[in-house]
Amino acid sequence: GIILSGTGSDGAAGIHAIKAAGGFTFSQDPETAKYNGMPQSAIDTGSVDWILPPETMGAEISLIVLNRGLIPVATQAASAPATLKTLLGKVRSRTKVDFSQYKEPTLWRRIERRMAANHVSTLQDYLQVVDDTPVELDRLCKDILISVTAFFRDSDAFARLDKVVGDILANKQPGDDIRVWTAGCATGEEAYSLAILFSERLGASFDQYRLQIFATDIDLDAMALARRGVFAAASLAHMDRSRIRAHFTPHGDRYEINKNLRDVVIFARQDLVQDPPFLRLDLISCRNVLIYFQSELQARLLSVFHYALNPGAYLFLGKSEGIFQQEALFGVVDKEGRLYRRHGVAARLPLLRSEMAIPAAGLNQHLRPAKPTTPLGFENILLEAAGRYFIPTSILINGKFEIRHIHGDASRLLNVSPGKPAFDLISLIRRELRTEVQVLMRQAQVKQTVAHGRPRHIKALDPNRGVRLSVHPVLAPGNETLFMVCIEWIPAPAGKNTIEDSNNVTNKELEDELAATREHLQTLVEELETSNEEMQALNEEIQASNEEMQASNEELEASNEELQSTNEELATVNEELQIKTAETQELNIELECIQNSVDYPLLVLDQKSALQRFNSAAARLFRLGVAQIGRHLRDLALPDMPDLVTDSQQVIDTQNALDRQIVNANRRHYALHIAPLLRDAQRSAGVILLF
Known part of the structure; x- marks a missing residue:
């Protein structure tokens, strides 16, 4: 699509639709256009790829045609399966947007488009482009996110939704909250469409309800346009004229959404894949968003919507979307309108997607030849062998007891309990050692030194050896912060029978466990005291913050009162100006009546001899009209009167009146009186000519 010089906003909507369909968009540089209205409107949509003067567009289009489709992307993808993952990892690292669960055909179409735009024909070359020019990752992200939206898109579906809006309001009372979420709002048309539906249903009682429409998207540029609430006339062309008059204010060829509707729509950036949802919602509208996701992500998002909705609340999807991945969570309200209702089953928020691992730089690393062993490699071999034969069994954990690595055979110390699996050390280690591990861990954290436990003999673990942690x-x-838990096996003392009396062993185990429990209780007491002090400090900070907020609130209230006072003063000044304007209009009418009552032709000129006023007699004689106001005396179609301009300038310069007789070419005689028009005693504002 190409937009050239022209007025208005024609073509802006078409440019956006062309780019959304995978096309390329050009706009003439507004500085080179005779009329920059159409190019600037297209650029404001954010969907223009190139802003160029017309003479350079042809060369750019030729390069695109030569490069696009030279080698099918699908063929290249099959030969390099890691390429897409690598590219998406780079996009995510820069933009924080995860496309890993988007449908691959959509991704490949957008990648092919950006390859053609950068004049490259292979994926390897495109990866080099994004490495050399990281901003290209932003452009690819924006291309993938591009979407098409409109006011009341699919009017039949919105007509069915209007009935659901009526059902929602039937259960609400004045003062109640009405919470709506539009997921993937793009440039805001759908969010404002919902606001219009609620406004038309509520009528005069609109302000009596606390309506909040949360409109979210991942595209900040699209939301910037949505927040403005100003739309081209073309985007409203299919709407009813009465609806436009009721909810929009015209500004030239654009329309602005009314303030009462703009105030109920709250725009925010949100990534559906990673960010938590809004809660206690009466309606969720997520249209033409799920179609871009793989089935697994669709199912998870439907679970998120189910969790966010109130019991019995509604879900509104696009005409190509459904709930077949989570049919147990929703009931069908209107299949044709894609309207569903939340079932009253227990809701639980599904786990959000964790951070995606970014692939290491480079491709096909498994094909690289092995490097020869170096002296440093021999050192690593020695250290590995020493660790295997001399370092005791060890477990590397973090401050939350989560296991990071295990060295040696720890199978006799770790057990997996029935039920949901857990991978922290406290859940896996034998019950007899749990308390001691917690005590030693606490000591190591506080003192930042090695914490040693007492030798323990646990018959069930090993009847012949003791263990020390x-x-x-x-x-x-x-x-x-990491910690290493070492398990040291202690052999039985020499000369002692390896099988001790079972009663003595049991007593020893109980004594050890009792001592460990006492240490653990002491540790818990210390932790509780520390937590109490931290809570006290936090409470003081909250109180201080509360006082600051109260002070800020008082300042805002004072500012509000000042603004109200200023507004009242402005209203008073405005009334006075309106009175003065009315008085000036009355004086002007009286002056026109007075000058028209004079039977002699009368002309009023300014200092530059330009016509400012004339009466009806002058209009008849000299055939003057409104079009002659402001024209120079010599340019007026007056009868041949020699020296008239010179005489007028003389009176302006000398400020002395002049009388003379004039005979024109038609032998008509005129008695001319030229008087100075004085602004005050010293300044001349022009002359008055009386014939």
Whole structure:
């Protein structure tokens, strides 16, 4: 699509639709256009790829045609399966947007488009482009996110939704909250369409309800347009004229949504894949968004919507979408309108998607040849062998007891309990050692030194050997704090029978467990005291913040009163100006009546001899009209009167009146009186000519 010089906003909507369909868009540089209205309107949509003078567009289009489709992307993708993952990882690292669960055909179409725009024909070349020019990742992200929306898109579906809006309001009372979420709002047309539906249903009682429409999208540029609430006339062309008059204010060839509707729509950036939802909602509208996602992500998002909705609340989807992935969570209200209702089953928020691992730089690393062993490689071999034969069984954990790595055979110490699996050390280690691990861990955290436990003999673990635990703080790169839990096996003392009396063993185990429990209780008491102090400090901070908020609120109230006072003063000044304007109009009418009552032709000129006023007699004699106001005396179609301009300038310069007789070419005689028009005693404002 190409937009050239022209007035108005024609073509802006078409440019957006062309780009959404995978096309390329050009606009003439407004500085080179005779009329910049159409190019600027197209650029304001954010959907223009190139802003160029007309003479350079042809060369750019030729390059695109030469490069696009030279090698099908699907063929290249099959030969390099890691390429897409690598590219999406780069996009996510820069833009924080995860496209890993988008449908691949959509992704490949957008990638092929950006390849043609950058004049490259292979995916490897495109990866080099994004490495050299990281801003290209932003452009690819924006291309993938581009969407087409409109006011009351699919009018039949919105007519069916209007009935659901009536059902929602039937259960509401004045003062109640009405909470609506529009997921994937793009440039805001759908969110404002919902606001219009609620406004028309509520009528005069609109302000009596607390309506909130949360409109979210991941595209900040699209939301910037949505927040303005100003739309081209073309985007409203299919709407009813009465609806436009009721809810929009015209500004030239654009229309602005009324303030009462703009105030109920709250725009915010949100990534459906990663961010938590809004809650206690009466209606969710997510139209033509799920179609871009894979089935697994669709199912998870439907679970998120189910969790966010109130019991019995409604879900509004696009005409190509459905709930077949989660049919147990919703009931069908209107299949044709894609309207569904939340079932009253227990709701639980599904886990949000975790951080996607970014692939290492480079492709096909498994094909790289093995490097020869270096002296450093021999050192690593030695350290690995020493660790295998001399370092005791060890478990690397973080401050939350989550296991990061295990060295040696720890199978006799770790057990997996029935039920939901857990991978923290406290859940996996034998019950007899749990308390001691917690105590030693606490000591190592507080003192930042090695914490050693007492030798323990646990018959069920090993009848011939004892065990001793120790916890070592470990320095690690990054912000994560790590600890190494070492398990040291202690052989039985020489000369002692390896099988002790079972009663003595049992008593010893009980004594050890009792001592460990006492240490653990002491540790818990210390932790509780520390937590109490922290809570006290936090409480004081909250109180201080509360006082600051109260002070800020008082300042805002004072500012509000000042603004109200200023507004009243402005209203008073406006009334006075209106009175003065009315008085000036009355004086002007009286002056026109007076000058028209004079039978002699009368002309009033300014200092530059330009016509300012004339009476009806002058209009008849000299055939003057409104079009002659402001024209110079010499340009007026007056009868041949020599020296008239010179005489007028003389009176302006000398400020002395002049009388003379004039005979024109038709032998008509005129008695001319030229008087100065004085603004005050010193300044001349022009002359008055009386014939």
